[in-house]
Amino acid sequence: MSTAERTTAPAPAAGLEAGTIWRLLVARAEATPEARFVVDERRRQVTFGELRDAVECAAAGLQDLGVRPGDVVSWQLPNRIETITFTLALARLGATQNPLVMMLRERELGFICGQAGSRWLVVPGTFRGVDHEAMARAVAAARPGLEVLRVDGGLPEGDPATLPPDTADDGPAVRWIFYTSGTTSDAKGAKHTDRGLIAASGTFCAHLALRPEDVTATLLPLAHVGGIAHVLSALRTGSSMITSAVFDPQASVDLLAEQGVTLVGSGLPFIRAYLERQRAQPDTPLFPRARVTLCGGSPRPESLHHEVKRELGGVGVVSGYGLTECPYITWGRWDDTDADHARTEGSPGEGGEVIVVRPDGTRAEDGETGELRVRGPQLMLGYVDASLDAEAFDADGYFRTGDLGFRDARGYVTVTGRMKDVIIRKMENISSRELEELLSTHPAVADVAVIGLPDPDTGERACAVVVPTDPGAPPDLPGLCAHLREHGLSIRKLPERLELVDVLPRNAMGKVVKRGLVGRFSTEGNA
Numbered sequence: 001m002s003t004a005e006r007t008t009a010p011a012p013a014a015g016l017e018a019g020t021i022w023r024l025l026v027a028r029a030e031a032t033p034e035a036r037f038v039v040d041e042r043r044r045q046v047t048f049g050e051l052r053d054a055v056e057c058a059a060a061g062l063q064d065l066g067v068r069p070g071d072v073v074s075w076q077l078p079n080r081i082e083t084i085t086f087t088l089a090l091a092r093l094g095a096t097q098n099p100l101v102m103m104l105r106e107r108e109l110g111f112i113c114g115q116a117g118s119r120w121l122v123v124p125g126t127f128r129g130v131d132h133e134a135m136a137r138a139v140a141a142a143r144p145g146l147e148v149l150r151v152d153g154g155l156p157e158g159d160p161a162t163l164p165p166d167t168a169d170d171g172p173a174v175r176w177i178f179y180t181s182g183t184t185s186d187a188k189g190a191k192h193t194d195r196g197l198i199a200a201s202g203t204f205c206a207h208l209a210l211r212p213e214d215v216t217a218t219l220l221p222l223a224h225v226g227g228i229a230h231v232l233s234a235l236r237t238g239s240s241m242i243t244s245a246v247f248d249p250q251a252s253v254d255l256l257a258e259q260g261v262t263l264v265g266s267g268l269p270f271i272r273a274y275l276e277r278q279r280a281q282p283d284t285p286l287f288p289r290a291r292v293t294l295c296g297g298s299p300r301p302e303s304l305h306h307e308v309k310r311e312l313g314g315v316g317v318v319s320g321y322g323l324t325e326c327p328y329i330t331w332g333r334w335d336d337t338d339a340d341h342a343r344t345e346g347s348p349g350e351g352g353e354v355i356v357v358r359p360d361g362t363r364a365e366d367g368e369t370g371e372l373r374v375r376g377p378q379l380m381l382g383y384v385d386a387s388l389d390a391e392a393f394d395a396d397g398y399f400r401t402g403d404l405g406f407r408d409a410r411g412y413v414t415v416t417g418r419m420k421d422v423i424i425r426k427m428e429n430i431s432s433r434e435l436e437e438l439l440s441t442h443p444a445v446a447d448v449a450v451i452g453l454p455d456p457d458t459g460e461r462a463c464a465v466v467v468p469t470d471p472g473a474p475p476d477l478p479g480l481c482a483h484l485r486e487h488g489l490s491i492r493k494l495p496e497r498l499e500l501v502d503v504l505p506r507n508a509m510g511k512v513v514k515r516g517l518v519g520r521f522s523t524e525g526n527a
Helices: 003-007 021-031 048-065 081-093 106-116 132-141 194-207 225-237 251-258 268-280 303-311 338-343 386-392 432-439 477-486 514-526
Strands: 036-039 045-047 072-075 096-099 120-123 147-150 176-179 189-192 215-218 240-243 292-295 317-321 353-357 370-375 399-407 413-418 422-425 428-431 445-455 459-468 497-500
Touching: 021 048, 021 081, 021 194, 021 225, 036 048, 045 048, 048 081, 072 081, 072 106, 081 096, 081 225, 096 106, 106 132, 106 189, 120 132, 132 147, 176 225, 194 225, 194 317, 215 225, 225 240, 251 268, 268 292, 268 303, 303 317, 303 338, 317 338, 353 399, 386 399, 413 432, 422 445, 422 459, 428 432, 432 445, 432 459, 432 477, 445 514, 459 477, 459 514, 477 497
Parallel strands: 036 240, 072 096, 072 120, 096 176, 120 147, 215 240, 292 317, 459 497
Antiparallel strands: 036 045, 176 189, 353 370, 370 399, 399 413, 422 428, 445 459
16 A cells, blocks of 8 residues: 555544443533434434433433342343443442353353353343243243343333442452353353453444444344454444344345445455355445445455455454453554455554564564464453363463464464364364465355364364355366365365355354254264
8 A cells, every 4th residue: 555545544543441340431412412322223312412312311220120239130131222321220230240142051051151240141032033031031030039121112211319429449340251252162251341342342442443423234143242342442442333122134224325334344244245245236335335344253255355355445454362261352443454354353452562473482573473462451351260271371361262373573363263173184284264265265164164084094174064056066076176276275285075054153253153053063074
């Protein structure tokens, strides 16, 4: 990108700072009370001033029901304006909240509420055909002292005058417990503070140069740490959000286009839907105000950035890196080079650190692949199960991510895979991610995951699990291997097995849940 192009990059707004989320909301409502905060799929809009007033009423109503400071409140609610109001009301009360994504079911809910020591479980009635209230009451029946609160439309309301003065501590009080997605192991509860989550949002705001006129697509779950970070980013900068309880490839895209989205997101499945829609109307820009397209949560081929820049406009894909335990540790900058956008996850924000460690525990050189370890103001305090902490952190306080990658001399990070996502065949390592990125460029492959399956002779065999672009003309294994060879892949890395599926199982952030695939095809292979 030329120097001239870089000089036109917008300066970020002077973001508000606060020690707690409630105080951040108060400061924003005082600064820009009439500015729009959020719009939903029903075209309902709320200003920052209206949001503050609604939060105070909801906090008073929850207090009348018996919610107290320090109570652990587990909530499983879809993306709605009321959900944002509810979570901010809990912040006003000083409760410890435990957001839960909608895909969790009774077994997971029971485990989490039990481990977290939940006092409340807040759910809708029926959502997308699932009776969440019935599940919640079944969980509560097995856990004396757990109260169920059903929230469908409006929230409990009370008199804000009954609320106690705000005396919340700006320090390390645990106010949030987020559970990991559990794609490769049991979910773990990460303990966070208000200050840590606000710091995470600061990286996003600074690197994306977020301004009051920006409109961010917030379609990832509000119950995910990334969803909360979007809320905090809007409060810091006075920008607005678009959210929806359900993503619909037609209606949701119409909503984003109509509302003038500038930060399009947020993840590979969404981006694929946008590209498909844009290709259906090549002469009319789908998102004419788009500055960036956000991508995170799953691997992406380098070609995606160039497709997005060419077809959706703006600067293309800007990606970030983080974990439930340490959210938004890096983000790309909106005016980075095309090579940075296509290949990296950006650089750490203020106070953030990413180091690369060799298997022997020594620091890797720039460009050398090893385990990524992270440290920063947004790093969790520890797990709910404290017995996991010793293994999670190294002697210097860095979190062991389990991700493989490297950094360059500028500190830009590239993720290359997972330490546990390596197939070991005949004592040689094969990167699943490398195979997935190459296979995703085959025209007959709509989606793909590469897994390792047990093999009595070689240890493991590489299996490509593919969603065909055209189910009537699926790819075959020889054709896929020929494609890989054309891209320069070594023979020793070629997959030995192909499985065709209608859809890959993904969690709420778009990551493929490989445990289920390994279990399924290991069983089928041994049948």
